[in-house]
Amino acid sequence: MTETPLLSVRNLVLGVVRRGRPSTIIVDDVTFDVAQGELFGIVGESGSGKSLTLRAIAGLLPGGVEIISGSVEYKGRNFTSMTSGERRALMGPEIAMIFQDPMTALNPVVRVGEQIAEGPRRHLGLSKKDAMDLAISMMAKTGIPDPIRRAKAYPHELSGGLRQRIMIAMALSCRPKILLCDEPTTALDVTLQHQVLGLLEEMCANFGTALIFVTHDLAVVNETCKKVAVMYAGRIVESGPVRSVLRDPRHPYTKGLLDSAPDFDHPDRMLKSIPGFPPNLANRSVGCSFAPRCEFAQPECVASSPQLEEVGPDRLSACFEKFTIFEGAHA
């Protein structure tokens, strides 16, 4: 792709800052691009730094966590050099976010219609009535039955699935260019998950919105995204087109994730868990973070940390043994 990417994350390092000095690095040297309308997934287990990366893009890092170095550029403009006012003006019309738990992500004392209308009123300069009309039409678009009545409801009066639809309606109400999704289906029933994913995909396609989708669920990424980055212990260990990464992993961690997930094409296959635990980020080793859990680990894996290198068309892997392990594994 030669056109300038919509969003460009370059060598992003996030860390806990104590007394003005970085003490623990949580996200280390993360780099990726998202093009217009692209569906991009970030996969990893809890604590891999995937959600924090997303929050850094949204400017919603929790207290104490800061961008230590690197940059997040939107349409060529660097977030870190923007004023907070300029930054916030982007949130809504350019970048929007959907959170994991629709039970806690809606303000419990404000009617849902008003919560959807808030963004359009602020960013699109709509009158109270026009914004509410837009909110109701957005609710209708997300498939909420009887939106006029539901707009007057409080969040606790709606089911989880409806609430997540409200979140989607809210996030897309200003037609953002990028939608950040932080495990938006994790808190939902499996049957609802499928519906909500389908809706997200459809709405993003209609509005030409790019999607950055953070999840621990490989099946969800497979269903929703075109490109994927796999994160482990704060680093991207593998990235590439979803199809080829999932079919033909080039990093032992990705392979471990795939082996530990049930595969309905081969129901007889034994599930393999990855032994051990993710490393403590407070005392990182100099070597590959995955080495202590890796069945293919060599002495060099403990001595230094592998960089992301090209392993195929549009594919990157950070593993010293990437060619020896996976050579001919999948023809």
Add this chain to the structure above:
Amino acid sequence: MLRRMQFIPGRLIQTIPVVFGVTLVVFFLGHLLPGDPAIAILGEHATPARVAALREQLGLNLPLGVQYGQFLLHILQGNLGQSLTYQVPVASLVLQAVPVTLSLLLFALIISLAISIPLAGLAAAKPGGAWDYVARGYTLLGQGMPQFWVGIMLLLLLAVGLRVFPVGGYGITPLDHIYYLCLPALTMGIAMSPTIVRSLRSSTIDVLGSEYIATARSKGSSGTALFRQHVLRNAVIPTVSIIGVHLGYLVGGSIVIEKVFAIPGLGSLMLNAIFSRDFPTIQAVSLMVALFVVAVGILTDIIYTLLNPRINLSEGGEAV
């Protein structure tokens, strides 16, 4: 909305036994004192003839049950008795004093909220920051200083020293009243605010850490708009019940403050009645204060329900 307010009639019915109990206590207040109320009223050196006459006038010779029955009946008729000091119906004295005390309390509440909300908000925005220290210092000072002392200090500073406010009294026109109530209301407002600041600060910190505030921020909301639309409405909910409890307590505090500032409210009436052993007035004021506390309780429930749509105190409440 209306459906969620259906608890009000039930709550009003519940207050009947409470009020009944209050009348019992108020009635026996006079009888619990050791010795003869008539002697207590007239003093120990009164002649037996005067004591007998007063006993007859007060109905003290009747059986206790009958006396209480008459007392209740009179209350229901709006007859709170005759003031022994002023020789006018107690009801008229009380009716003059109630609005004064109510305006004082309302004014004090407004002032304490005007102090507490910005202070708690600024403190919660950055826990451990400069404003947080200001808020903590303020609550410590506010709780450490006795109310009457604050009142006297304000008097000395603003009324005697700078001559900005009157030293005491209540004025004549409604505008006068507001002007005269400034200092006493400020005194009570300062007394109330530490508790409110504390409660509001901690609930604001909780709310600021919640996911829906992150959602609001992801919509580009920030600063005072975020605080007004999303933070305050949630953070104030636990504080409302604290204010409710506190208001009842404050009526007691208003007795001292009204005395310091010579405000002709229920407190002054009560204090004068106690000094002159004006039993019917004491009874009437006690009854009014008790009714006020009950009313504040119901009002707190109503405000609580209005602020928090998740609360449904009515029976058979259901989701939409």
